Amino acid sequence: MRSLDRSLPLCIKPAIRVSTRTHSNDMTDEKLDLSGTNPHRSAAPVRQLDATDLDIATPATQSDEETDIWRELRDAIDAISTDGVRAVVATDDATITTSIDIQEGSSRPVHAIELGVWKAYSETSSPITHVLVQADDDYTPCGRCVQTVLDYSNDALVRVMDPSGETYDELSLDQGSLLSVGRGPNEDGDHQDTDNDGASGEEESDSMPIPETPPFIDIEVSDDVGIEYVRLNAPVYHLKYETYDQTFCGTDLTHRETVSSTEAPTLLDPCLRCHGETSQQTVEEQRTELRAQLAEQLNPVRATEEDAASFDDDELAAILKHLPVEVPTGGDDAVALRSRLSQAIVDVHDDQENPSTFSREEMQALLAALDGEGTISDDPHLLVHTSDGRVARVALSHLSLQRRAGKGELALSLSDSEVPTATLAMSPRDQLYVFTNLGQVHQADAYQVPSVSRGGEPSPLSEILDLNEDETLQAAFTCRNLNSHDYVILGSRDGYIKRTKTADFKNIHRGGIRAAELEGDDVLREACLMNDGRDLLMTTQYGRAIRFDGGDVRPMGREARGVKGIELDDGDEVVTVNVVNTQAKPEVLTVTEEGYGKRTSITDYRKQSRNGRGLLDISTDDRNGPVVAVEMTASDDEFVTMSEAGRTIHATVDDISVLGRNTMGVEIMRLNSDDQLSNLSVFNN
Numbered sequence: 001m002r003s004l005d006r007s008l009p010l011c012i013k014p015a016i017r018v019s020t021r022t023h024s025n026d027m028t029d030e031k032l033d034l035s036g037t038n039p040h041r042s043a044a045p046v047r048q049l050d051a052t053d054l055d056i057a058t059p060a061t062q063s064d065e066e067t068d069i070w071r072e073l074r075d076a077i078d079a080i081s082t083d084g085v086r087a088v089v090a091t092d093d094a095t096i097t098t099s100i101d102i103q104e105g106s107s108r109p110v111h112a113i114e115l116g117v118w119k120a121y122s123e124t125s126s127p128i129t130h131v132l133v134q135a136d137d138d139y140t141p142c143g144r145c146v147q148t149v150l151d152y153s154n155d156a157l158v159r160v161m162d163p164s165g166e167t168y169d170e171l172s173l174d175q176g177s178l179l180s181v182g183r184g185p186n187e188d189g190d191h192q193d194t195d196n197d198g199a200s201g202e203e204e205s206d207s208m209p210i211p212e213t214p215p216f217i218d219i220e221v222s223d224d225v226g227i228e229y230v231r232l233n234a235p236v237y238h239l240k241y242e243t244y245d246q247t248f249c250g251t252d253l254t255h256r257e258t259v260s261s262t263e264a265p266t267l268l269d270p271c272l273r274c275h276g277e278t279s280q281q282t283v284e285e286q287r288t289e290l291r292a293q294l295a296e297q298l299n300p301v302r303a304t305e306e307d308a309a310s311f312d313d314d315e316l317a318a319i320l321k322h323l324p325v326e327v328p329t330g331g332d333d334a335v336a337l338r339s340r341l342s343q344a345i346v347d348v349h350d351d352q353e354n355p356s357t358f359s360r361e362e363m364q365a366l367l368a369a370l371d372g373e374g375t376i377s378d379d380p381h382l383l384v385h386t387s388d389g390r391v392a393r394v395a396l397s398h399l400s401l402q403r404r405a406g407k408g409e410l411a412l413s414l415s416d417s418e419v420p421t422a423t424l425a426m427s428p429r430d431q432l433y434v435f436t437n438l439g440q441v442h443q444a445d446a447y448q449v450p451s452v453s454r455g456g457e458p459s460p461l462s463e464i465l466d467l468n469e470d471e472t473l474q475a476a477f478t479c480r481n482l483n484s485h486d487y488v489i490l491g492s493r494d495g496y497i498k499r500t501k502t503a504d505f506k507n508i509h510r511g512g513i514r515a516a517e518l519e520g521d522d523v524l525r526e527a528c529l530m531n532d533g534r535d536l537l538m539t540t541q542y543g544r545a546i547r548f549d550g551g552d553v554r555p556m557g558r559e560a561r562g563v564k565g566i567e568l569d570d571g572d573e574v575v576t577v578n579v580v581n582t583q584a585k586p587e588v589l590t591v592t593e594e595g596y597g598k599r600t601s602i603t604d605y606r607k608q609s610r611n612g613r614g615l616l617d618i619s620t621d622d623r624n625g626p627v628v629a630v631e632m633t634a635s636d637d638e639f640v641t642m643s644e645a646g647r648t649i650h651a652t653v654d655d656i657s658v659l660g661r662n663t664m665g666v667e668i669m670r671l672n673s674d675d676q677l678s679n680l681s682v683f684n685n
Contacts (some may be wrong), residue, residue, distance in 0.1 A: 072096060073132040074165070085113035085135045087543035089119070089216065091126040100457075110450065110459070113145035113158075114260055121152045122388050122460050123415055128153035134161045141171070142479040143231055147259070159388030208275045210239060214248035215276035216283065228260045237265050239274040249273035250283050283360055284308065290363040297370055298322055310357045313337060318368055320344075325375045328429070328480065343429040343480065344376055345369045346447065376429050376447050380649075380683050382640055383424040383432075383449055383472050384412060391449050393426070396683060398454045399640060405667040408647035413457045419644040422473060423679040430478035433505070434461075435527045436471045441515035443508040466510045472592065475527035482506070485529040490515065491538060491565065491577035494522045497610075498562030499530070499553040517561045520610045526577035535580035535607060537564050537588065539617060540573040541626040543662075545588075546614030547580065547605045564611045576630045588616045589653060591668055593625030593642055598665035599633065599656050616662040624664060629680035638683045641668055645675045653682070 027043035067089055076088040076096050085101045099116035101109060119127055119682045133139070139160060139459060149156050161168040170271040210227055221241050230247060240260075245253040249271055264270075285307040295303035300318035301311070311319075316337040320327050327344045334355035336618040342350040347365035348358075358366070368374045381393040394411055402408070412420070428447035435441050442465040450459045459474060479485065482502050488674040491497045498516065505515075516524065530536070531552055546566045553563060578588075582602055588599070598618060605615060620626050633639070637653040647664065649669045657666050669677060 013171075016101075020337060024072060028081075053462050054297070069130055070159070073130060075539075077132055077134050077161075078165075085112045085139065087116040087131060089113075089116040089128055091120050091124045093126040095120060095124045095126065097123065101655040111142060111145050114148045115457075115459075117148045117152050118460050118463065122390055124534045128156045131156055131393075132156040132161060133159070134163065136166065137162055143236070199639070202253065207278070208270045211248070212275040213276075214239070216250040216271060217248060218244055219244060219246075228262060230258050230260045231263050231265065236269050236271050238271045247271070247274055261593060266473075267493050287360055287363060290360065290367065290453070293367055294319070294363070294370075295538055297367075307357070309363065310318040312356065316341070316356070319370070323369055323375065324372045326378055328378075333573070339481070343365075344378075346374045346376060346498045357552070359507060359581055366379045378427050378429050381426055381428060381446075381451070382411070382681060383426050383446070384420050384458065385422040385424075385461065385476070386412075386414060386418050386458055387417045388415065388423050388458075389461050389472055390418070391461045391464070391473075392452045392456060392458035393428070393449045394452060394454060394456070396638070396640070396650070399526065399648055401638070401650050402649055404649060404651050404655045405670055407670050408643065408649045410455055410646055411642060411648040412452070412646050413455055414646045420642050420646060420678050422476065423640065423681045424476055424478060425640075425643055425681040425683045426478040427480075430480055431482065432478050433476060433482075433527065434473050435475040435515055435524050436467065436510065436512070437474050437518075437523055438468065438471050439514060439516045439518050440471065440512035441508060442467070442512040466512070475661070476530060479529055482529075486531045487529070487550075488515075489526070489528050489530050489536065489550070489553075489577060489579065490524060490562065491526040491574055492516075492518065492522045492562065493525045493573045494520075495538070495564055495566045495568050495574050496522065496562040497536070497538065497553055497565035497577060498560055499550065499555050500531070500558055500560075501555060505560050512556050517559050521562055525574050528577060528579055530579045536565070537578045537602075537605065537630070538614070538634075539575050539578075539590070539627060539630040540566065540568060540572045540614075541575050541620070541628075543590075543618045543620040543627055544569075544572070544614040545605060545615055545617040545630070546610075546612055547602075547607050548610045548612075549607065552610040567611055569612050569613075575627050578632045580632065585634055587633050587635070587653075587658070588617070588630060589633045589639065589656065589680070589682065590665070591628060591677055591680050592618065592620065592665065594623060594630050595643075595667060595669040595671045595677050595679075596665040597641075597656060597668040598625045598659040598663060599653065600659060600661055602632070604661050619662060620663050621664075628677055630668060631680055631682040633682045634684075636685045638685060639680060642678050642681070643669060643671060643678045644678045647675070648684055 073088045073090060074097055075684055077086055080086045080100065082100045087099050089097045089099070097116055098118040099112045099119055101112050102115065113133060115132060116131070120128060131149060140452065149158065158171040159168045163195055169492055209289060219241065222244070226242045228240050230240050230253065238249060238251060240247045240253070247253065291301070291308040292303045295301045298318050301315045313332060313334055316334060318330060320337060320340060323344055329338050331338050335352050335580050338355040339350050342348045345365050348362050365374055382396060382399065383391065383393045385391050392412055395669040399411065400409060424448050430446040432444045432446045432449065434444070444464050448464050452458070461467065482505060485502050487499045488502055488505055489497065489499055518524070534550045535547055536546045536550045536553070537545060553565070556562070580602060586602055587599045588602055588605065589597065589599045608614065618624065618627060633656045634654050638650065639653055640648055640650045642648045658666065659665065671677065
């Protein structure tokens with residue numbers, strides 16, 4: 001780190017000095033005759049020497065405006081009271097955002113730079129220009145933080161300041177080399193001193209020598225094939241030949257996102273296996289060793305096997321039995337057993353084609369899971385999506401069980417103009433299906449949604465799904481296994497509904513696939529799953545509801561718009577679509593914008609033909625306001641309702657009175673005058 005002396009700015013002194021001494025007093029008024037010509041002076045013009053000729057490093061200068069930005073960032077970082085790594089981020093529109101390192105539960109930590117950039121960009125949609133970090137002297141930004149800055153800026157300046165605030169390093173971020181260190185000017189605009197040995201201030205790379213023979217791959221290449229340095233997600237660089245998609249350590253890069261360079265990254269650690277610094281084991285030898293370690297912990301697992309990565313059904317069942325988490329029940333064949341493992345362990349993937357064969361990484365995940373690491377919780381969570389395109393999940397256990405009609409508690413920390421637009425009861429072991437305003441559907445593991453404590457901040461949905469810049473969530477559902485359902489039901493604001501086989505939603509690629517064709521300004525309002533023989537209940541904001549046979553909606557492809565489900569009055573629009581299960585969920589729970597609601601027996605809603613006007617469900621006068629959400633429920637369920645200010649009521653369904661159709665309802669949440677009810681989610685018990 002270089003010293004920051006605000007009182008005495010550091011300057012690079014010129015190599016030539018010019019005398020400034022005055023003449024004696026007796027010559028003060030003497031007029032000198034300078035008109036004579038020096039006979040020894042050449043008539044040719046004399047070229048003036050500059051800093052380049054004298055080999056003087058020209059100091060970098062910064063404008064007063066640039067200096068003011070750093071001072072504002074310095075003031076902002078001083079105002080953060082939390083210890084640890086702190087960061088402030090400035091955007092092109094002069095917005096300043098603060099952040100700190102956070103760690104929530106078993107989720108991966110979110111570092112201050114990464115969080116700060118996410119917050120700044122999600123609030124302003126403006127590129128990042130400056131990042132100031134205050135951390136210990138040995139602090140190095142991780143690869144994920146670096147990539148986040150690169151993703152959300154054109155040419156951001158990053159400074160890392162020591163805890164005293166007296167010294168800092170300026171980091172120059174580059175997509176090719178990822179991270180190289182350079183010395184920056186101090187806050188007064190003068191360039192910092194160079195090292196004592198006269199070096200330019202750039203640190204030399206301490207990269208390890210490249211091995212003559214790749215340790216774990218057997219590839220013959222010509223002499224003119226170069227070496228590439230590759231980074232995956234971790235702050236580690238790997239080695240590979242330019243023309244091959246496999247690293248020296250044997251990692252397959254096919255279909256994986258990487259950043260590569262022909263120069264060794266400065267602040268990334270080398271992969272020791274790529275450099276041959278670990279034991280010279282082949283991948284098969286490593287698998288055999290991992291299998292032996294599993295056998296030491298589990299008697300049914302055999303230590304020796306011709307194919308060390310292949311497990312029979314009994315061995316898979318033994319692994320499931322000894323996991324320190326509850327695993328969902330299911331079949332006992334390899335396909336079902338592997339599917340259950342994938343629902344409980346982060347790095348194990350559902351593979352129906354080769355269910356008994358595990359990769360080296362999955363075998364490592366199995367071992368870690370037996371020790372309690374990398375397992376996925378099955379506790380109920382509330383997933384929240386906001387108007388700023390951010391998402392978070394909060395464990396239901398973090399939300400206090402209350403009585404209805406209270407003011408609730410703050411569930412999430414939202415920006416001034418940000419409101420929750422959707423909530424969803426889910427388990428981290430579920431698969432998440434997101435339907436967007438562009439008619440696309442995207443898929444992700446639910447545990448990928450960042451988990452936060454009550455009062456935490458959401459993260460951009462675009463960090464989880466590969467969304468277009470103008471693509472936003474409109475509807476979503478989660479399920480443990482899509483194959484256990486017959487159809488996906490989609491309902492639109494204008495009253496259209498469609499039924500599509502779940503088989504049409506297999507193999508959803510990273511960019512999503514088409515889910516529905518929307519016409520005009522129509523938008524999706526509901527997505528849910530249905531089995532044959534069920535009824536559907538469509539409800540509107542004016543309090544009307546229509547129940548009809550799901551078979552009245554013919555099955556159609558993903559490209560179809562659908563058919564009319566309900567006839568709407570002028571100004572009315574569909575709010576929700578629910579699948580009716582009279583045995584498991586015999587009641588309809590309705591809530592309105594002004595914080596009122598009721599539950600009514602489903603038997604009060606007689607079955608009608610599709611595309612009718614329906615029946616009155618609840619009064620939507622000035623006291624109640626329009627309907628915001630409807631859910632099918634049972635008396636022993638729990639519910640969470642959230643207001644636009646982010647406050648929640650978590651209570652039992654039995655706390656809400658059972659009333660008939662077309663009634664006023666009771667108070668669910670006591671709202672402030674400028675707040676409104678936003679969403680409702682029901683948790684099954």
